[in-house]
Every structure is written in C-alpha cells, then in structure tokens.
Amino acid sequence: MNITSVVEEVAKLNPTIVSVVGAGVSKASGMPTFRGEDGLWNNYRAEELATPHAFSRDPKLVWAWYRARMRILLESEPNPAHYSLTELEEENIALGIITQNVDGLHELAGSKNIVEIHGRIRYARCVSCNYIERWDDEKKAQKGIELPYCPECETNLLRPDVVWFGEPLDSQRWQKATEWTTQSNVMLVIGTSGVVAPVSTLPIYAKQNNSIIIEFNIEATPISSYCDYSIFGPCEETLPDFTKKLLNKIG
Ligand SMILES: [Zn+2]
Numbered sequence: 001m002n003i004t005s006v007v008e009e010v011a012k013l014n015p016t017i018v019s020v021v022g023a024g025v026s027k028a029s030g031m032p033t034f035r036g037e038d039g040l041w042n043n044y045r046a047e048e049l050a051t052p053h054a055f056s057r058d059p060k061l062v063w064a065w066y067r068a069r070m071r072i073l074l075e076s077e078p079n080p081a082h083y084s085l086t087e088l089e090e091e092n093i094a095l096g097i098i099t100q101n102v103d104g105l106h107e108l109a110g111s112k113n114i115v116e117i118h119g120r121i122r123y124a125r126c127v128s129c130n131y132i133e134r135w136d137d138e139k140k141a142q143k144g145i146e147l148p149y150c151p152e153c154e155t156n157l158l159r160p161d162v163v164w165f166g167e168p169l170d171s172q173r174w175q176k177a178t179e180w181t182t183q184s185n186v187m188l189v190i191g192t193s194g195v196v197a198p199v200s201t202l203p204i205y206a207k208q209n210n211s212i213i214i215e216f217n218i219e220a221t222p223i224s225s226y227c228d229y230s231i232f233g234p235c236e237e238t239l240p241d242f243t244k245k246l247l248n249k250i251g
Helices: 003-011 052-057 059-073 080-090 171-183 199-208 235-250
Strands: 017-021 094-099 114-116 119-126 132-134 158-162 186-190 212-217 229-232
Touching (some): 003 212, 003 229, 003 235, 017 080, 017 171, 017 199, 052 059, 059 119, 080 094, 080 235, 094 171, 114 171, 171 199, 186 199, 199 212
Parallel strands (some): 017 186, 094 114, 186 212, 212 229
Antiparallel strands (some): 119 132, 119 158
8 A cells, every 4th residue: 555545544543653663764874784893793693792691701892892883873873764753753643662773863863752672772871770871972982991880889880771682671661662552543663574572562462452553664574464554665765755644634
C-alpha cells in the first residue's frame, strides 16, 4: 500500500502513536563502519567485549573499544527519520520512542520521550554507586588514556551505561515501553525486523490491544506478516514522507 493510502487509514483513527526503533534508523546517520578504525578491532566480536565478564577480566580493553566506538559516534548526526519522530512528539500525537539503539541520536534530534531498552552509550555510570556522567566528549574518547574512576566513591570504575550481553533489562524502562504500547492505537516499527526478544513481544501486545502496526523497513522482514501495513524503502525517506502527509491531514 502506498504512503498516501496508509495515511488515510491512520488519520481516521485519531492516532496515538508509539514507535519501536532499530538499527535501520541510524544507518543514514553517516556512521562509518566500525571495522574501519585501523582494523584494530577486526579480531573482536561485540559478544566478546560487551559483557560483564570481559569488563571484569580486562576493563582497559573494554574501555578502549568503547572509546573507539565513541570517536565514530561523535562524527554522526541524526537524520530525517529521527527528526520525523521528534515532529510527531511535538505535535502531541506520539507518546514516545522505544529504541534498541544505544547511539543517543533521538535525544540529539530533540525527542524527549525515549525508552532506550539497551541503554545509552553516551553515558558512563559507576559500577557501585549512583554516579552517572556524559561520555560523548572528544577528550574522554581519546585513545590511550587511563581507566575512568568514579569521582564520588573514587575506588570504583565507571562503565558504559549500556545493557551488556547476559545482563537483564532495566525494569522501569521496560515498564514504560509496555505502558506506551497499551496506551497507543498505532505502532510504528521502524528499521528493525522485530525478532529480537524482548522487543519482539511489543507488537504482540499492540495486536492484543487492537492497535494497527505499520512497518518501515528496506524490505520485507520476519515481522511483515504481523503488520497491517508495510512501507518499504529507506526509512530516512519514507518516514518523513509519512509524517508530513499525516500532519497535513490531521494537523
Ligand atoms: Zn561511585
């Protein structure tokens, strides 16, 4: 179905929107491929570094990897897909964004209501106390500097504020995600095949809630058969088109 026809259907619903976002949304944000950096990290897989075990065994290695990722992230910016979601929020027809991305680009695009299911790579927190600080800073992301210690308790390390492999999700974040899902009547699934648990359960809740589900992906995905409408193409093009037409219709 084309975007204009989908907008016609959505406009009839007096829509309240929640968005479930994945890596496809950040693709157009000029993030060079991570493997580019000196080839240094080619021999490591995320599953070997983004774990509590890796951090306790070799925190310097894990921090060197996160600093390298941060240097790349500092070169990236939000793209039109991020800004479209901000616009829907500002027009008060979207409750919020549930994102699997840790890159913080929704926040940079001005969105306020964001649940970052897998945490935030731009922040570091103390492994022991409640101290937390921003980390998206060229100085902090430099190569070859020492391990960061907590300025509050001094003896404990800071760690990236992300959910590592093998760690549970934050229950408050998850509760917010399910609340938005049941309070909305339209779910946008954007740049994700939606198969990774537990995010994969949100479209199921949405269906039980009689919401309609609209997918924005490059091509058909495992979630397509579950969606009421699928809009295929680069989401940095399709989502702004959808948003503009919807706001023209109901704005
Ligand atoms: Zn501390």
